[in-house]
Amino acid sequence: xxxxxxxxxxxxxxxxxxxxxxxxxxxxxxxxxxxxxxxxxxxxxxxxxxxxxxxxxxxxxxxxxxxxxxxxxxxxxxxxxxxxxxxxxxxxxxxxxxxxxxxxxxxxxxxxxxxxxxxxxxxxxxxxxxxxxxxxxxxxxxxxxxxxxxxxxxxxxxxxxxxxxxxxxxxxxxxxxxxxxxxxxxxxxxxxxxxxxxxxxxxxxxxxxxxxxxxxxxxxxxxxxxxxxxxxxxxxxxxxxxxxxxxxxxxxxxxxxxxxxxxxxxxxxxxxxxxxxxxxxxxxxxxxxxxxxxxxxxxxxx
Amino acid sequence: xxxxxxxxxxxxxxxxxxxxxxxxxxxxxxxxxxxxxxxxxxxxxxxxxxxxxxxxxxxxxxxxxxxxxxxxxxxxxxxxxxxxxxxxxxxxxxxxxxxxxxxxxxxxxxxxxxxxxxxxxxxxxxxxxxxxxxxxxxxxxxxxxxxxxxxxxxxxxxxxxxxxxxxxxxxxxxxxxxxxxxxxxxxxxxxxxxxxxxxxxxxxxxxxxxxxxxxxxxxxxxxxxxxxxxxxxxxxxxxxxxxxxxxxxxxxxxxxxxxxxxxxxxxxxxxxxxxxxxxxxxxxxxxxxxxxxxxxxxxxxxxxxxxxxxxxxxxxxxxxxxxxxxxxxxxxxxxxxxxxxxxxxxxxxxxxxxxx
Ligand SMILES: Nc1ncnc2c1ncn2[C@@H]1O[C@H](COP(=O)(O)OP(=O)(O)OP(=O)(O)O)[C@@H](O)[C@H]1O
Ligand SMILES: [Mg+2]
Numbered sequence: 001x002x003x004x005x006x007x008x009x010x011x012x013x014x015x016x017x018x019x020x021x022x023x024x025x026x027x028x029x030x031x032x033x034x035x036x037x038x039x040x041x042x043x044x045x046x047x048x049x050x051x052x053x054x055x056x057x058x059x060x061x062x063x064x065x066x067x068x069x070x071x072x073x074x075x076x077x078x079x080x081x082x083x084x085x086x087x088x089x090x091x092x093x094x095x096x097x098x099x100x101x102x103x104x105x106x107x108x109x110x111x112x113x114x115x116x117x118x119x120x121x122x123x124x125x126x127x128x129x130x131x132x133x134x135x136x137x138x139x140x141x142x143x144x145x146x147x148x149x150x151x152x153x154x155x156x157x158x159x160x161x162x163x164x165x166x167x168x169x170x171x172x173x174x175x176x177x178x179x180x181x182x183x184x185x186x187x188x189x190x191x192x193x194x195x196x197x198x199x200x201x202x203x204x205x206x207x208x209x210x211x212x213x214x215x216x217x218x219x220x221x222x223x224x225x226x227x228x229x230x231x232x233x234x235x236x237x238x239x240x241x242x243x244x245x246x247x248x249x250x251x252x253x254x255x256x257x258x259x260x261x262x263x264x265x266x267x268x269x270x271x272x273x274x275x276x277x278x279x280x281x282x283x284x285x286x287x288x289x290x291x292x293x294x295x296x297x298x299x300x301x302x
Numbered sequence: 303x304x305x306x307x308x309x310x311x312x313x314x315x316x317x318x319x320x321x322x323x324x325x326x327x328x329x330x331x332x333x334x335x336x337x338x339x340x341x342x343x344x345x346x347x348x349x350x351x352x353x354x355x356x357x358x359x360x361x362x363x364x365x366x367x368x369x370x371x372x373x374x375x376x377x378x379x380x381x382x383x384x385x386x387x388x389x390x391x392x393x394x395x396x397x398x399x400x401x402x403x404x405x406x407x408x409x410x411x412x413x414x415x416x417x418x419x420x421x422x423x424x425x426x427x428x429x430x431x432x433x434x435x436x437x438x439x440x441x442x443x444x445x446x447x448x449x450x451x452x453x454x455x456x457x458x459x460x461x462x463x464x465x466x467x468x469x470x471x472x473x474x475x476x477x478x479x480x481x482x483x484x485x486x487x488x489x490x491x492x493x494x495x496x497x498x499x500x501x502x503x504x505x506x507x508x509x510x511x512x513x514x515x516x517x518x519x520x521x522x523x524x525x526x527x528x529x530x531x532x533x534x535x536x537x538x539x540x541x542x543x544x545x546x547x548x549x550x551x552x553x554x555x556x557x558x559x560x561x562x563x564x565x566x567x568x569x570x571x572x573x574x575x576x577x578x579x580x581x582x583x584x585x586x587x588x589x590x591x592x593x594x595x596x597x598x599x600x601x602x603x604x605x606x607x608x609x610x611x612x613x614x615x616x617x618x619x620x621x622x623x624x625x626x627x628x629x630x631x632x633x634x635x636x637x638x639x640x641x642x643x644x645x646x647x648x649x650x651x652x653x654x655x656x657x658x
Contacts (some may be wrong), residue, residue, distance in 0.1 A: 197392075197397075199392055199394045200394055200396060202381070202390070203388075203390060203394035203395075203396070204396075204407070205380070205381045205382050206359060206360075206381045206387060206388050206456075207387065207408035207411055207455070207456075207459065208382045208383075208408050208411040208412045208459065209382055210382060217411075218396060222396075222397065222398050
């Protein structure tokens with residue numbers, strides 16, 4: 001390599017990062033910027049008609065778990081908030097488990113179809129994604145409401161005498177979220193099962209494993225990365241779900257997402273809303289970090 | 303008969319597909335594999351070797367007929383309840399387990415105590431000389447090492463029969479020779495009945511106690527390597543194992559008359575008369591003086607030097623081509639020239655009548 005060429009290579013290496021400058025600007029403005037605003041707002045005072053007033057305060061953060069007693073002005077644990085957090089976690093966990101239980105056989109079915117049919121099945125699974133989330137959720141409303149599809153069918157079959165009151169309960173939210181997030185579980189599971197070497201099934205079966213043992217000792221451990229990816233993809237958006245609990249849970253069965261929205265709307269407590277958003281983000285991040293650490297260690301040691 | 307066979311297939315038929323498009327992968331196969339023997343299934347691609355093995359392992363059910371293990375009918379037992387293990391061509395090692403865990407898998411699944419699993423695993427690791435690799439993931443092993451793990455894994459539960467489906471075909475020639483010796487050693491040391499599948503005739507001849515030659519879903523002949531080489535029952539077996547010459551002939555009392563008009567004496571006409579095919583191995587033809595009584599007249603066409611041997615391609619009087627394998631003389635000169643007229647004489651007893 002000539003000296004001139006060498007200098008050229010060195011220069012392009014030195015200046016190469018400039019090419020990624022636009023991406024860096026976009027990332028800063030689009031991701032870090034808004035996040036920074038939320039962080040700053042969470043330490044300010046609430047404005048009378050929404051918005052914030054300048055002045056440092058920890059009330060936003062304190063408000064996550066404690067609220068001021070109207071009569072005594074003392075801070076007491078906010079039961080209502082805890083109920084909302086608990087419902088969010090409970091429904092998200094339930095949704096994750098159910099999407100796995102439904103999604104695993106589905107993904108297995110698709111992965112074991114002939115290659116020519118697989119694309120069609122995957123397309124069918126992703127069809128709901130082509131529709132707006134709000135419309136899908138209202139469709140679920142049509143299914144679940146008193147005079148809806150589910151109750152009509154069950155009554156026609158004579159299985160129930162009067163309509164089941166599912167709408168505006170945790171169950172409706174849970175069913176809705178399971179429906180909405182199912183594809184997010186199926187796709188990573190499919191990717192993992194598709195890579196799974198089916199000949200291992202015969203090997204395990206040959207070595208005295210029962211069908212249950214084949215599933216537990218061979219299939220599940222090998223497709224575990226897909227299970228974890230699917231669970232994260234379902235759990236994280238479930239925890240912050242807004243539309244589904246809003247439409248199917250009515251105003252009462254709030255989840256964290258609705259609670260945050262409330263602070264920016266009627267509640268007129270932007271600092272609390274900001275602090276809640278940040279807290280949710282931190283919880284999710286910590287959970288992911290723990291998982292990444294755990295997954296790496298497992299891979300290192302075998 | 304007190305010696306019960308290790309495995310027995312009785313009139314097994316296996317058809318894939320329905321109606322006219324059905325493929326008969328196995329067409330009425332019956333075979334008895336003795337306890338403790340190294341039995342090889344040999345045949346060209348697609349002849350049904352894997353299918354027979356899968357029926358014994360339990361991965362497939364026969365369309366008709368039955369499979370017996372030590373005299374017991376196991377036709378309808380699932381694979382996990384048959385004391386039979388398989389070494390797969392692809393090895394099919396569990397990628398999420400270590401070498402030791404792979405080897406212990408069968409025992410663990412059988413619910414043996416942890417201590418026994420550990421002891422047996424250690425013994426197996428020593429048997430296949432992989433002690434140093436016990437804690438490794440199988441993806442970190444070479445092809446030959448993976449092969450050994452697959453063997454140890456299948457041997458660990460001490461199956462009554464070990465099935466091996468072309469286990470050496472993925473290895474290079476040198477490793478393959480080593481593993482052939484290794485396999486034979488393992489079989490002798492463990493005393494387990496091996497059913498080994500290959501389409502490599504040399505592998506079959508050198509390793510097996512007995513060989514079953516298959517073609518087109520049928521078992522053509524079963525016997526020792528020597529039996530099959532020296533007394534092939536039909537044209538397929540004679541040509542698939544070793545090289546041979548086929549000569550058209552008709553039977554005459556006490557022998558056969560070749561198309562050239564020469565008569566070869568034969569003790570055994572295989573119970574046939576009329577038009578037959580005679581086979582003579584190339585190494586059982588001798589050159590002699592063309593004037594000698596009873597010699598077949600032939601003309602030398604080509605000579606191919608192979609070191610210890612020289613292959614001499616000859617043409618008989620009626621135009622039939624035959625090959626004679628001659629030992630190369632010390633000075634390497636066969637003393638033959640193209641176009642030379644010679645006499646050809648089969649070693650007594652070398653010519654055999656075979657079915658077409
Ligand atoms: N699952 C199946 N479905 C349909 N046909 C099959 C199936 N398995 C095997 N066959 C057919 O049965 C015949 C025998 O197959 P088999 O795999 O037993 O051959 P093989 O002797 O093991 O050949 P190779 O040396 O190539 O492995 C073949 O014609 C094959 O196409
Ligand atoms: Mg095969």
